[in-house]
Amino acid sequence: xxxxxxxxxxxxxAEPEQETRLETDRPWIVIVWNDPINLMSYVTFxxxxxxxxxxxxxxxxxxxxxHKGRAVVSSGARExxxxxxxxxxxHGLWATMEQPD
Amino acid sequence: xxxxxxxxxxxxxxxxxxxxxxxWERDLLRSLPGQLRDLLASDDPALxxxxxxxxxDDHERNDEYRRLMRTDLTDHRLSSLAVLEATLDEKRxxxxxLTAWMGALNDLRLVLGTxxxxxxxxxxxxxxxxxxxxxxLYSYLGYLQETVVQALSSAL
Numbered sequence: 001x002x003x004x005x006x007x008x009x010x011x012x013x014a015e016p017e018q019e020t021r022l023e024t025d026r027p028w029i030v031i032v033w034n035d036p037i038n039l040m041s042y043v044t045f046x047x048x049x050x051x052x053x054x055x056x057x058x059x060x061x062x063x064x065x066x067h068k069g070r071a072v073v074s075s076g077a078r079e080x081x082x083x084x085x086x087x088x089x090x091h092g093l094w095a096t097m098e099q100p101d
Numbered sequence: 102x103x104x105x106x107x108x109x110x111x112x113x114x115x116x117x118x119x120x121x122x123x124x125w126e127r128d129l130l131r132s133l134p135g136q137l138r139d140l141l142a143s144d145d146p147a148l149x150x151x152x153x154x155x156x157x158d159d160h161e162r163n164d165e166y167r168r169l170m171r172t173d174l175t176d177h178r179l180s181s182l183a184v185l186e187a188t189l190d191e192k193r194x195x196x197x198x199l200t201a202w203m204g205a206l207n208d209l210r211l212v213l214g215t216x217x218x219x220x221x222x223x224x225x226x227x228x229x230x231x232x233x234x235x236x237x238l239y240s241y242l243g244y245l246q247e248t249v250v251q252a253l254s255s256a257l
Contacts, residue, residue, distance in 0.1 A: 036221045037150075037214035039243065041250045042207065048257055055257070085155045086170055090177050092207045096157050 026099055028081035030074045033094040034065050046091045047073060050084070109245075110199070110252045118194045118252055127189050129241070133209055134182040140212060141175055150215040151178065151208060181205040199253060206246045213239045 032043070040062055047058035051074060064071035073095075074084045081097045088095035109121045122130075140148060152171060156163040184201035188194055194202070217235050226236040 036219055036223075037211055038207070039247055039250065041247060041254070042203075045250050045254050045257075048254075055254075082155065082166065085166075086173070089153060089155070089170070089174060091204070092151070092211050094153050095155070096153075097155055098157065 027075045028078050028097050028099050029072045030081050030084045030095060030097050031070050032065050032073050033070045035094045038093060040066060046093060050087050108248055110248045112252050112255045118199050120192055120194055130189055134186045137182060137209055141178060147212050147215045150211050178208050199249060203249045203253060206242055210242050210246060
């Protein structure tokens, strides 16, 4: 007697979860853009401090920003990416976030 | 180079920092926080560099981000300025205080650099150029910021 009802309930709950998972599964990337004001040493330091990167990795990212115009510095769910962008903005870096296809 | 001998701001073995600035430098720094505070309360377009967009293609989400974060960003900046002002004459600073100096100096450079429309290649400006005094200040702040970053980096 309980089987049919339980089965229907399970089916109803499963679908929304599926849709939500597809939406939030696509990661966001955080980009730092080059600017003429921030010191290279400062950008490197900020990347180490905010993301725990080694000096080597932070320097490499900074050089990508400097020479290529931009670099992806982190990625994740939307809320996490927005927090990363905010912390970069707090430090005066030019950062944006996007969701690549 | 690694130990920063001769640098005006140095990390000590006990983990705090000595600050060896001359009187004219401290007086110069004294004149700046008030100006930036006034600016933060104004509509000056140079301010926008301190509040960049988070989303390039999504105006709605960006408006929301700006609406929610603007106060926090402003408060953070005001807090750094307050620490700079309060510790201007100190000969020793702790990590949090020097980090606030770094933030305040960076904000000052961002606003000044935006106003002066500096480019990466700009190394100096003609004496007669009306931007010369501003650029001199901008250069000095860059030198000081470099010193602060080197000192803080030595702790990582």
